[in-house]
Every structure is written in C-alpha cells, then in structure tokens.
Amino acid sequence: MDNLIEDLDIITDQGDAEACETIQVSKNSDTGKNRKLYIESYGCAMNFSDSEIVSSIMSENGFDTTSIAEEADVIFINTCSIRDKAEQTVRKRLQFFNALKKKQKRPDIMIGVLGCMAERLKSNLLDEEKIVDMVVGPDAYRDLPALVAQVDNGERAVNTFLSREETYADISPVRLNSNGVTAFISIMRGCDNMCSFCVVPFTRGRERSRDPHSIINEAKDLFEKGYREVTLLGQNVDSYKWSAEINNKAQLEKSEISEVVNFANLLEMVAQVDPMLRVRFSTSHPKDITDEVLYTIKKYDNICNYIHLPVQSGNSRVLEMMNRTYDREWYINRVDAIRRILGEDCGISSDMIAGFCSETESDHKDTLSLMEYVQYDFSYMYYYSERPNTLAEKKYEDDVPLETKKRRLSEIITKQQETSLNRNKRDLGLVHQVLIEGASKRSEDRLQGRNSANKVIIFEGKGHKKGEYVDVLVEECTPATLLGSIVEGGTHKC
Ligand code: SAM
Ligand code: SF4
Numbered sequence: 001m002d003n004l005i006e007d008l009d010i011i012t013d014q015g016d017a018e019a020c021e022t023i024q025v026s027k028n029s030d031t032g033k034n035r036k037l038y039i040e041s042y043g044c045a046m047n048f049s050d051s052e053i054v055s056s057i058m059s060e061n062g063f064d065t066t067s068i069a070e071e072a073d074v075i076f077i078n079t080c081s082i083r084d085k086a087e088q089t090v091r092k093r094l095q096f097f098n099a100l101k102k103k104q105k106r107p108d109i110m111i112g113v114l115g116c117m118a119e120r121l122k123s124n125l126l127d128e129e130k131i132v133d134m135v136v137g138p139d140a141y142r143d144l145p146a147l148v149a150q151v152d153n154g155e156r157a158v159n160t161f162l163s164r165e166e167t168y169a170d171i172s173p174v175r176l177n178s179n180g181v182t183a184f185i186s187i188m189r190g191c192d193n194m195c196s197f198c199v200v201p202f203t204r205g206r207e208r209s210r211d212p213h214s215i216i217n218e219a220k221d222l223f224e225k226g227y228r229e230v231t232l233l234g235q236n237v238d239s240y241k242w243s244a245e246i247n248n249k250a251q252l253e254k255s256e257i258s259e260v261v262n263f264a265n266l267l268e269m270v271a272q273v274d275p276m277l278r279v280r281f282s283t284s285h286p287k288d289i290t291d292e293v294l295y296t297i298k299k300y301d302n303i304c305n306y307i308h309l310p311v312q313s314g315n316s317r318v319l320e321m322m323n324r325t326y327d328r329e330w331y332i333n334r335v336d337a338i339r340r341i342l343g344e345d346c347g348i349s350s351d352m353i354a355g356f357c358s359e360t361e362s363d364h365k366d367t368l369s370l371m372e373y374v375q376y377d378f379s380y381m382y383y384y385s386e387r388p389n390t391l392a393e394k395k396y397e398d399d400v401p402l403e404t405k406k407r408r409l410s411e412i413i414t415k416q417q418e419t420s421l422n423r424n425k426r427d428l429g430l431v432h433q434v435l436i437e438g439a440s441k442r443s444e445d446r447l448q449g450r451n452s453a454n455k456v457i458i459f460e461g462k463g464h465k466k467g468e469y470v471d472v473l474v475e476e477c478t479p480a481t482l483l484g485s486i487v488e489g490g491t492h493k494c
C-alpha cells in the first residue's frame with residue numbers, strides 16, 4: 001500500500017471531471033496547416049477544457065495538432081500547481097523535451113508552459129527552466145498568436161495577466177481526445193473561496209460566470225454532433241450567477257439587478273436542450289449547494305443523479321482552519337437533504353485531505369466516521385501538500401509528519417474501498433440505464449459506460465455502439481466497477 005501511495009499521492013479511480021493525475025495529449029488533426037502543435041495537459045478537467053480552447057485559438061492561427069511530440073513545431077504543457085508533485089512532474093517533462101530537442105537536432109522547437117504553474121511562477125519560470133520560451137497564464141490564451149510571433153522573432157514571451165471578465169465564451173473548443181459521446185463545458189472561471197490549503201484562487205483569479213446563451217449553444221452544438229452527455233465545469237458551480245448587465249460576481253451581488261441566472265436556472269436550461277442529453281456538473285461546494293438545485297435535479301430525468309461534494313475533513317476545527325466556511329453538522333445536513341430529495345441511489349463522491357496542519361488522531365477519526373455516515377460511492381484522496389503563499393503556508397505549521405500523513409491516507413483509502421463496495425453491492429440485481437462510451441479499457445469485446453450515478457458499468461454489448469443508451473442488469477461488482485449484461489425492455493433505474 002505504501003508504494004501505491006508513494007506513486008500516487010492522489011487516487012483517481014474514476015477518471016472523470018475531478019481526476020487530477022490524468023494526462024491528456026492532443027490528437028492528430030491534418031487540415032493542411034503549416035505548423036504542428038503538441039499539447040500535453042495536466043490537472044483538472046478545467047485545464048483539459050482550456051487546452052481545447054488553446055487548440056481552437058492555435059488552429060485559427062496556422063496550427064494543426066499532433067499526438068506525437070517529435071513531430072511538433074510548438075510544444076505546450078498545460079500545467080497544474082495543486083500539489084508539489086504536480087509541479088515536479090512538469091519539471092521532469094521539461095527535461096524530457098529538452099533532451100528531445102537535442103536528439104532531434106531541432107533547436108527551433110518552441111516550448112510553452114501554460115496554465116496554473118505558469119500563473120504561479122510567472123517570468124521566474126524563464127530563469128528556472130532555461131528551455132522555456134513562453135509562459136502563459138490561464139486568462140491570456142487569446143494573446144497566444146502574438147506571443148508565438150514574439151518567440152518567432154527570437155524573444156521570450158510572458159503573459160500572466162489575470163482577468164475579471166474573460167470566459168472565452170465566444171471560442172468554440174476543438175475537442176481533444178474526445179470519445180465523441182461525453183464532453184466538458186466550462187461555465188465559469190476562477191474561484192473566490194480562499195480555502196487555506198489551495199493555490200487555485202491565485203492561479204485562476206476571481207470567479208466569473210459565462211454567458212448562459214453561449215453555454216446553451218455549445219450544448220446544442222455538441223448534441224447535434226452526436227454527443228449525449230455534457231459536464232458543466234466550475235470550481236464552485238453552485239455560485240454560478242450571470243446577468244446581462246453585469247458580468248462580475250462582486251458587483252452583481254452589490255447591485256439591485258433581479259434578472260439573474262443562477263445555477264439551478266442554468267441546469268434547467270441545459271436539461272431542456274434535449275431529453276436525450278445527459279447533464280452532469282462538478283464541483284459542488286457544500287456551503288453553496290441549495291435545495292433549489294436538488295429539486296431541479298429531481299425534476300429532470302436527464303440531469304444525472306450524482307453530486308461531487310468534497311468535504312476535505314470530517315472535523316469541524318480542521319474545516320475552520322481550512323477556511324471551508326462550513327462545519328461537520330452543516331455538511332451532514334446537506335447530505336441528508338440530498339438523500340431526502342434525491343433518494344438513497346443518488347451518487348455522492350468527495351475529495352479528502354489527510355494530515356492537514358495540526359490534525360490529530362482524533363480529528364482523523366472524525367473523517368473516517370463521516371465517511372462511514374455518508375457512504376461515498378468514491379472519493380479522490382490526497383495527503384496535504386503545503387503550497388507556497390497560500391493562507392495555510394503563511395499561518396500554520398505543516399506539522400503532521402509525512403509518515404503519519406501517508407498512514408492516515410491509507411486508512412482513508414481502505415475506508416473508501418469498503419464504502420464503495422457497499423454502495424456497489426446495492427446495485428446488484430438491478431437494471432441501470434447506461435450511456436455507452438466505447439470499448440472497455442481491458443477488452444475490445446466488451447463495452448463500457450456509466451449509469452446516472454456516475455458508476456462505470458462493463459458489459460457484453462454485441463450489436464450496440466457508443467452513444468446509445470442501453471439497459472444493463474448488474475450481476476457482479478468490485479469496489480470500482482459494476483459488471484453486467486444488456487437486457488431488452490428492462491425497467492430503468494437512473
Ligand atoms: N473547487 C473544488 C472544491 O472546493 O471542492 C476543489 C478543486 S481542487 C482543484 C481539487 C482537490 O484538490 C481539492 O478538493 C482538495 O481535496 C485537493 N487539494 C487542493 N489543495 C491541496 C493541497 N495543498 N494538498 C493536497 N490536496 C489539495
Ligand atoms: Fe480551491 Fe477551495 Fe476554490 Fe476549491 S473552493 S478551488 S478548494 S479555494
């Protein structure tokens with residue numbers, strides 16, 4: 001177990017909207033453009049979604065994409081800063097690309113660092129990593145063509161300006177590595193919560209919401225192209241707020257404007273695009289998720305019965321130090337509301353941090369007991385990694401020894417495996433509506449998809465293809481997966 005934790009200081013068993021250790025690589029597009037772009041993306045789904053915006057901007061400016069770094073004229077790494085390990089991975093990749101340039105005898109290959117690490121380190125990155133030609137923060141992607149031209153002219157280029165308005169609403173993303181069935185749609189950017197452990201408010205700037213009309217148009221366009229599921233993305237989707245007059249949350253909250261689109265309204269608008277389009281969203285913040293949102297989920301069959309509701313810790317004192325602005329009781333109240341309004345079958349997942357500053361053995365046990373109470377379907381689990389310039393780094397001592405953090409994380413993982421298995425066993429013998437996403441990872445003969453609660457289901461699927469909805473009887477399960485077979489005309493359990 002220790003080795004496992006060594007390798008993965010996070011666990012991402014479901015590979016979806018919150019999967020932080022996944023890497024995404026650009027795919028091949030050959031439309032006869034002059035130059036080739038290779039993008040490698042790290043971090044969360046919002047970063048992957050940004051890479052699709054970057055590809056779109058670059059393709060308008062003379063670039064096709066490639067999945068092979070060796071073929072590229074320009075290499076971008078879209079980076080993550082959430083934990084130290086994420087940044088170390090990027091630094092290793094930069095060494096690799098340096099070696100590649102030398103091996104290929106191609107000193108002209110341009111290397112750009114994009115995203116959160118670019119924003120955090122700004123022009124210092126140019127001094128620290130000599131190979132880097134370009135540093136571009138998450139709100140500066142419209143400037144990429146000018147920055148590329150600057151590097152073409154022999155200069156190094158930096159733009160890490162953070163905007164209060166940029167949402168890239170008018171840019172139609174080029175879908176990278178898409179299965180053609182499920183897609184992410186960014187509905188907001190930035191984060192105004194100051195969780196004391198987190199770099200995101202510093203790397204992504206102030207929260208702003210995207211024009212709902214552009215979101216609906218993107219969802220319609222995806223549906224017309226054959227997509228059958230969209231995931232609406234934001235660091236705190238429940239605080240989505242948009243008005244035609246003011247696209248700035250702080251000003252909007254002070255204003256008297258009554259015509260405001262909130263997250264429940266937006267969910268409803270997207271659900272109405274087509275009943276065959278599934279709608280998911282991530283991430284919900286326990287302090288903001290409202291009963292109005294829960295009732296909207298209940299009202300529409302195509303809004304999935306699944307909520308990612310990160311708790312981080314089960315102890316109220318630690319939650320206060322984390323500046324999460326809710327306590328254990330509040331969180332339990334929100335879980336009870338989910339169960340009351342959406343029922344026991346609603347999937348609930350979480351993020352957990354083991355070994356935050358000053359966490360005692362008894363605080364840690366509170367996390368385990370909360371997990372027992374909620375019975376999460378799955379969780380993304382990490383041990384605390386102190387990040388420079390965050391509130392926690394300034395105010396608190398990172399005083400839990402690494403060995404203790406790892407041991408507590410392994411106990412959290414064990415508890416999660418237990419509750420995942422409990423939850424999956426409840427599905428045995430029941431028929432689930434599954435949206436087919438493609439062949440299963442292990443065998444081309446089997447198909448895989450997800451049920452409404454976001455659980456992966458694998459089944460024999462002769463005669464069926466991705467993008468179809470099928471009814472699957474669940475016959476076996478592991479903590480991570482359900483296995484079953486298609487039944488014709490079964491009763492849906494969404
Ligand atoms: N906005 C989401 C929320 O508030 O739930 C979280 C987004 S963050 C990109 C994903 C997860 O990374 C967090 O929920 C937290 O569990 C984890 N995380 C953030 N900072 C961390 C740190 N310094 N050390 C370990 N894990 C961290
Ligand atoms: Fe980070 Fe907290 Fe914002 Fe999530 S809500 S991105 S954990 S500051």
Ligand code: F3S
Nearest residue numbers: 043044080081082116
């Ligand atoms: Fe995402 Fe990592 Fe930035 S999790 S918002 S890419 S710090």
